[in-house]
Amino acid sequence: MPGTDRHRRGRPGHPPAAPARRDLLACRHRPHPPPPRSRRPPAPARGTTGEAGQPRRGDRPPRSSTRKWWQFRTPSAATFEVGPVEVTVRPGGVLWLRGDNGTGKTTLLRALAGLDGAPGRGDVALMLQRAADQVVESTVADFVGPRVAELDVDPDEHPLDLGATDLRLAQFLAVSGLGRPVLLIDEPDVGLDPQGRGRLHQLIAEQLRDGVAIMMTCHDTSFMAEVAGYAEVEHLTVTPRPDSGPTTRCGSPTVNP
Numbered sequence: 173m174p175g176t177d178r179h180r181r182g183r184p185g186h187p188p189a190a191p192a193r194r195d196l197l198a199c200r201h202r203p204h205p206p207p208p209r210s211r212r213p214p215a216p217a218r219g220t221t222g223e224a225g226q227p228r229r230g231d232r233p234p235r236s237s238t239r240k241w242w243q244f245r246t247p248s249a250a251t252f253e254v255g256p257v258e259v260t261v262r263p264g265g266v267l268w269l270r271g272d273n274g275t276g277k278t279t280l281l282r283a284l285a286g287l288d289g290a291p292g293r294g295d296v297a298l299m300l301q302r303a304a305d306q307v308v309e310s311t312v313a314d315f316v317g318p319r320v321a322e323l324d325v326d327p328d329e330h331p332l333d334l335g336a337t338d339l340r341l342a343q344f345l346a347v348s349g350l351g352r353p354v355l356l357i358d359e360p361d362v363g364l365d366p367q368g369r370g371r372l373h374q375l376i377a378e379q380l381r382d383g384v385a386i387m388m389t390c391h392d393t394s395f396m397a398e399v400a401g402y403a404e405v406e407h408l409t410v411t412p413r414p415d416s417g418p419t420t421r422c423g424s425p426t427v428n429p
Contacts, residue, residue, distance in 0.1 A: 259284075259408065261354060261385035266403045268396055269389045271410035277389040280410065281356045284387075297350045301358040303343040307331045316342050317349045337368030344375055348384075355379060357388035361395045369395070377402045 257280060261267045269277050278301065279288075286292020300306045309315040312334065313327035320327050322345065325338050334342060340363045348355060364372060379386065380403050390396050399405055 259387065261387050262406075263353065263383045263385050264380050264403075265385060266380070266399055266405045267385070267387040268405050268407050269387060269410060270407055275410045277410050278358055281358055281387070281389065284354075284356060293354075295352055296354040296356055297347045297352040298356040299344060299347040299358060299360070301362055303336075303339045303363065304332060306343055306346070307339075312342055316345045319345045319349060336363035337365045340364055341368055341371060341375070344372060348375065348379055353384060355384050355386045357386060359389055359391065361390060361392045373398060373402070 259267070259280075269280065271277050281298055282288050283290035284293060284296055285298035286294075287298070307315060310330055311327065312323065312325055312329050312331050313320045315331045316323065316327075320342075323338060323342055325334060325342070331339060331342060344357075344360075360372060360376070361369060376386065376399065386403075396405060
């Protein structure tokens with residue numbers, strides 16, 4: 173038919189029209205426009221604050237800005253008592269405080285440092301087992317002090333943004349930088365990678381050469397064997413009294429050389 177022939181060939185000067193089936197498939201495969209974006213504000217980010225103290229999520233703030241980190245930890249254990257304990261440390265020497273979990277090693281260190289209501293001593297500095305618990309400054313430079321250049325980190329970084337090893341080394345420099353004659357260290361190997369472990373040994377050896385007496389707890393016997401390679405290590409074992417209760421309430425331990 174003439175009409176059918178014109179439909180197939182198209183009008184003069186125009187290409188033939190595509191079959192109707194092909195047009196249908198092209199429409200079916202045409203991508204749909206993307207859905208409109210939600211304008212709901214993003215969820216707040218944990219640990220950071222924005223304007224007016226309100227949390228916000230998004231790009232990391234400029235280095236020049238100041239961030240605040242707030243940590244609230246509630247003690248989970250019952251009342252814990254240690255002592256009386258007589259401890260003797262030598263300048264330039266290491267006293268390894270040993271004992272099972274729950275025997276009061278950490279509690280003894282905290283008491284010596286004057287924490288948890290203990291009278292403490294003014295000539296000791298304590299490196300806590302959890303480095304984040306010792307961070308109160310908002311920049312690495314303020315946290316570490318003059319020796320911050322020894323760390324391969326941005327001095328304007330918040331300490332809690334550091335990796336576990338960098339934070340642990342920063343903590344050691346901060347605590348040892350107090351210049352106290354007695355340094356208490358709770359589980360020094362926690363959070364360290366192999367390179368950081370070697371660096372911490374260097375820092376410990378440096379303190380010993382300066383005549384600092386170090387008392388530490390450590391469950392890693394291989395770490396203490398490495399310490400014994402450059403220092404004289406004495407041992408004290410903490411054991412609970414026979415009448416002590418559960419590990420969360422161990423009573424007064426006795427210290428045996």
